[in-house]
Amino acid sequence: MTELDDRLDRAFTALGDPVRRALIARLSRGDATVNELAEPFSITKQAVSRHIQVLEAAGLITRSRDAQRRPCHLNTVALEELTSWIDKYRLVTESRFRQLDAVLETNKEQDND
Template sequence: MAAAAVDDRLSRVFAALADPTRRDMVARLCSGDATVSQLGAAYDVSLQAVSKHLKVLEEAGLVSRSRDAQRRPVHLEAEVFDLMTKWIERYRSEAEERYRRLDDVLAAMDGPAEGEGAVS
């Protein structure tokens, strides 16, 4: 996947998760698939509003909907979290490396450790 496509997909995912209701829906879907009605029961909003939230999540690739007889369960697409985790991990690793280098510089500035370089 090209870097621009990954960045665009990440932008959609993070934008979708910027809303607390959508984050809560994702959290609820972690325990299993649910219908729009089942998800909507947890919120004081119309089913139309729930459907709009799900549409944003679906466009970001976080959820999918399937048909199961009369039901249309919503399914969490966990592989999207792998994409997010890789992106976050990359920058976390870079930040940790910078802190390690800073620790080394600060340790060197403290001078020799006790007992080192002392003349008897």
């Protein structure tokens, strides 16, 4: 297993949870603290912190210190890596569908003759 495989495994596992996906969606709009991220959820701030730790371990977010604040930031490079991996397989699949469409169109034309 390669390093890329390990990163993809951690990222996809982290994204398997709806709370973590919601946290990623929120961070896509801008940096936020744990308190700000916890606001819309009916779970404890400690539970949100654990979700953030999972996202951070997966490399999907980073944290920094700004005086008393510790904002979380979306790691766009990691998301681009996931998107690139997904796109590779999407493009292959779309190519196969285009080939199938061409075969079906040819068969349809032959049936009409």
